[in-house]
Amino acid sequence: MTLDPVVLFFLLGLFAALARSELKLPPALYETLSVFLLLAIGLKGGVALAKTGSPQVLLQVLLVILLGTLLTLLAFGILRWRLNRADAAATAAHYGSVSVVTFAVAASFLARQGIEAEPQLTLFLAVMEMPALVVGVLLARLGDGQQLRWGQLAHEVFLGKSMVLLLGGLVIGWLAGPTGIVSLSPLYVDLFKPVLSLFLLEMGLLTAAKLGGLRRQGGFVVLFGLLVPLGFACIGLGSAYAMGLSAAGGLLLATLCASSSYIAAPAAMRIAVPEANPALSLAASLGVTFPFNLLFGIPLYWMLTQWLYA
Template identity: 60%
Template sequence: MNVIDPIILFFLLGLVAGLLRSELRLPAAIYEFVSILLLLAIGLKGGVELAKQPFADLLPDMLAVVAMGFFLTLLAFPVLRFVGRFKRADAASIAAHYGSVSVGTYAVAVAYFGSRQITFEEHMPLLLVMLEIPAILVGIVLARGVSRQTRWSEVAHEVFLGKGIVLLVGGLLIGWAAGSDGLASIKPLFFDLFKGILALFLLEMGLLTATQMGGLRRYGLFLVVFGVGMPLCSSLVGIGLGLALGLSVGGTAMLATLAASASYIAVPAAMRISVPEANPTLSLGASLGVTFPFNVLVGIPIYYALAVWAHTFVGG
């Protein structure tokens, strides 16, 4: 019998509690601490495996993922602008969210694959970092064009020195430098407690998701349809790229998950600085109110099933 993963139940608990307007809240300091642990754990795991592989072998994957980030943002923008009829700034902002990546969704996928003994390429955290950046740059250009008024120094600071990127890259470098043996003393905190940390993170994400439901009610069905349809479409791009790069079934499914996820941390912060006229309720309502729960509850198994089918079809 298939049992629902307890980390999903934590997300549902937060979602239901938020919708019922419960007083349940994760203290801000605790949420900050949990987020830091989660980001560092993902980086450390990737860094350990990164040390085992020559950098030159990873370069094609890195460049391909950057190209995918550009492509997905450019794919989403005309749909939002001309079908959804959003203002240019709002369409660009939402498109940037969907061209980027969700660390939370990646963490859930890691737990999902791990519980089912599904292996995937261990340099995925590196690809996760690479996918954060191009969508932000494209989103800003789509919204504002290239002009002297664009505060590129502030954008670069937010993109490259934002908390998420610093922690992920820092974890990668520490894991790469220390190796598995060097990290043995901190393994109980960052590795053994990973799912417990993730459970608390998802509890808070459920509460945050509930706060975005009002925006969805105000702005109609389009964001709901887009918030489900875009990830499904993006996952096919990720699967195609995974096949082209020769990734394993698990790696292809993970790349599809990265492609299908939508940012709710790095991109909102960058858009707030560079495109302040964009309405954050729209982008967060779609990415956090629709896409994140869709991916966590049903999307990841769908992407894995599609990856299995694609490898079977190509191999057969």
Template identity: 55%
Template sequence: MIEPIILFFVLGIIAGLVRAELRLPGPIYDFVSMLLLLAIGLKGGIELAKQPFLTLLPQILVVFVMGLILPLIGFPILRKFGRFKRADAASIAAHYGSVSVGTYAVAAAFMETQNIYFEEHMPLLLVVLEVPAILVGIVLAKGLSKETQWSSVAHEVFAGKGVVLLLGGLFIGWIAGSDGLDSIKPLFFDLFKGILALFLLEMGLIAASKISSLHKYGLFLIVFGIGMALLSAVIGTGLGLLLNLSIGGTAMLAILAASASYIAVPAAMRISVPEANPTLSLTASLGITFPFNVLIGIPVYYELAVRAHAIFGA
């Protein structure tokens, strides 16, 4: 049985391809995005309150390093085989070192539907993964230049809507705990899948609009968008085993690694690498990788985690 929220995404893609007069109004889309980010943060904060921070430090450090390595893998591939300009290759690589909150939300819904346990502090790792790829992308594009507006980049990264809402939700959930959030659970927890369905409907419309941008680099972007996701998922799976995560936790780390940013990184690249073509990055991340992960990738990555634990697990 196909998950209904996935069908909303398919509806959005079809409506976008046939150019139907369908679009979420801007304020509604912003509201839906805010609810999703806060809900993910709140759930993570509740779990975070149950364990000492120091026990999570190894995972935080490993995920941070993963965020540094992934764009370093993608960049030479884009330069040598895709023949992209340096700025464009660095920007695309940075997108693939960061993370997609939308993909995480779909994965969390998938795990819940299948009754699969995973470590619920994953939102904290999601926030950690937002940052390092942006820094690497800027350095790959420009080197350690004095002209780089690091203060503006830092403000865009840490004061951006996604990071503020995720960290804010984590903090509120951590302070209030499960019992303290009872009064707002109907909005943020009970309606989570309905909100996610609306979000995916809009994402389907946007993805369809990006697919039409596949011109000069179309075939390569398709191969790279899928291939990089699969390779990153394998890396995430290996690190999940290294960190002794559960099968669900390993799958979630693989999903985080396989996803590509379409919110935080575009904003940061716009400031720091304005010469990069944002259409290329968004076409790859939102037009190719996001649909692949939502429609095919998530169950594949879970099966990868299951098999990896069966072969290499203790």
């Protein structure tokens, strides 16, 4: 099976950085691409939701919130074997949360095969950010006697850039519907994969920069970043099957559970748990789990999905 071209762009960035090439993308372009991807994913989910509107979706959203909470607690329990409370809680929040780009690559993987998933998966993507961040902060603060700045945390979680763009795009797509969104399709639909390829080129460059943190932390972080996503993917896949989602929906939920945040979680943890070491969380999330999911995880999760649904 050939690699998706967008994954090859990630490998190009990774190789360029490791080879000490002068290749760099302007910071402003990186911000623009991330805004585009978040809006495009939200719009697509909103348009699809406008076609359905099943009350079953609300129950599924509640189950997904519980799933995000469970994954954060499981990650914290594993990390506490070797890490202090603050680092374990902050890293657990990254792994209970989700990666928008990994989700986009999994959706692209399905699109290449002409398969569509349920529209509410985009809604799951948005709501799984929140419980992990809140639980991560609570775990870090449990028993340390420090006062928690709930206002700042709530603002970062609910009004952070990624959440506003995802939910905003979802609402716009839902209100506009399939007909109203046609005029925007040349930008947000036709150009989605080209923009994603540029974003992954930058992510390859950034991933290489985070690999140095792994050498300082030892093999525990590497094993955690490789093995935990596999276990979490199985939990997500089983949950999708129990909720009655299709095989495509099962792959996307498994991918969400296996992914880890490197946008919303670092920003929230920097404010709420300043004593945690951000290099540790990002080295595991961006240096190990992100490339593993792109190169090996998504095809493996699809094989597991086909086996389960068969």
